[in-house]
Amino acid sequence: MGDGQIDEKWAGMMRAAIAGDEAIYRRLLEEIARSVRTMARGAFSRARVGDADVEDVVQETLLAIHLKRNTWDGGLRLAPWVGAIARHKIIDAMRRRGARRFQPIEDFEMTLAAPEVEDPHTRSDAERLIAQLAPRQRDIVRSISLEGQSIAATATRLSMTEGAVRVALHRSLKLLASAWRNASQ
Amino acid sequence: MKTSQLIDALAADPSRPGLNLGARFSLALGAGALVSACLFAMIVGPRSDIAHAAHTLRFDLKFVDTLALALPSALLAWRLLRPDARPGALALTLLAPFLLLGAAVVVELTLVPADLWGTKLIGSNAMHCLTIIPLLSIAPLAALLFVMREGAPRNPGIAGALAGAAAAGIAATLYASNCPDDSPLFVASWYPLATLIVAAVGAFAGDRLLRW
Incomplete structure (x- = not known):
């Protein structure tokens, strides 16, 4: 191709x-x-x-x-x-x-x-930066990325609505990007 | 974290279509201009002889100049929000206000006797120009920078400076209706200086706020 x-x-x-x-x-x-x-x-x-x-x-x-x-x-x-x-x-x-x-x-x-x-490789910026998020956000990002859970499963486990998990995930990703940016300045 | 794990998180985050960047940019421009127009009406407002002035070429030319600054700057600031932007010909349109002013100055110099050049240049209220234009730029610049944070400009400082120039263009358009000095000698001396102040603030702010 x-x-x-x-x-x-x-x-x-x-x-x-x-x-x-x-x-x-x-x-x-x-x-x-x-x-x-x-x-x-x-x-x-x-x-x-x-x-x-x-x-x-x-x-x-x-x-x-x-x-x-x-x-x-x-x-x-x-x-x-x-x-x-x-x-x-x-x-x-x-x-x-x-x-x-x-x-x-x-x-x-x-x-x-x-x-x-x-x-x-062993070290990962992302993992270190995720560790700096607020506890709830950290749980959500880890659950969906590291643990490979679905939004639905994460919502059930944390007793949140799926919508709230999605909103929190989006916010966490933005925070992750800005933490990365600050780390690199 | 493995890259595949990050991809899991990204894929789980749904895209929210919402308003596209261009629409939000225009909205910010409009809202900022509106706030500044209200502020302008509250603090000074148009000059009292505006009905008469509107029939004079020198007065009207000020608006051509300020809009020739505002439009290309805004368009270019918007365009540069894309990381793969190729400004190309659009960047050349930034020359428009300078060419216009330059030509107007040359004509003015031939029309006005040399002993009046100094008086025309200094005008009656240069300090007004240098304070009111930056003041009226605040709202449009803030609104633009806020929306531009969604973008991905390769050079955040330049994008910020262009937002500043666009904001100054809007502010100058408003102020031009109050400013008693219509001579291109005055306009070419003080308006660009006021613009430069705002563009510098925009560059400084953009360099900090528009990084991604």
Whole structure:
């Protein structure tokens, strides 16, 4: 499949996701994660900063993509938008690691279909930042992410309505993004 | 946390369509302008001879200038909310207010005798211009920055500066109806200075508030 086709496929998937298709959204985010991983690894190795926190950049990018979906123009292409967000986050991460000069970051389209797998690593920014959330929010995010529970199961366990769990989850994700931002300044 | 686990959390968070970013941006612009218009009416209001002034070219030109600042700045600030924005030709429209003012100044210099240039430039109330324009910019700038936090500008400082310029354009449009000085020599000296103050505040605030 050519890059253009993948791009159109991604755009279609994003539209379905925005319309509420959770399964497609999950698949799209997995595909994007693979591409961003390749892109980040390439950029890190060219800047010689080592790739210990590649997965943090992938996660930060996914979170930004999720929270900034409304800035995608809804057109035929999704990859340039994803690429711009990933580039922004990669540059942030490299700056954080003290890289002064940046090699130009490989064009995103070049890395679209690369099959990169996650590096199973021990430390995770996200986990540390989640630990700083308020207890209720922390419970909800952990339940849905780390423990893989559904919204419904989480709601039952915490004796909340599903709506309240969703609202709290959304708020927690925003807080997570801002904690990440503050940690990187 | 594994990336797949984060994806579980993201997928569980439903998208709420709501108003799109463009609509919210326009709404903020309108609401900010409305608040400033009320404030303007309360503190100074239009000048008393406005009915007569409206028939003079120099007076009307002030509004062309201020709108030529407000519209491109607002459009560009909105456009830059997208991380993949390519401002391109839109950025060139920012030259419009400067070209307009420059041309008006040249014409004015040929029409007005040289010994009056200083008087026209200093005008009667430069300090008014430098205080009222920033004051009337506060509401539109705050409203824009609030909405722009939903965006993802690659350069938050520039996006903030443009929001400031747009807010100053709105404020200057209101103030122009009060300002007794219509000479392009006055307008070209003091209005841009007032705009610069607001744009600098916008850049400073944007750099802090619009990071993502």
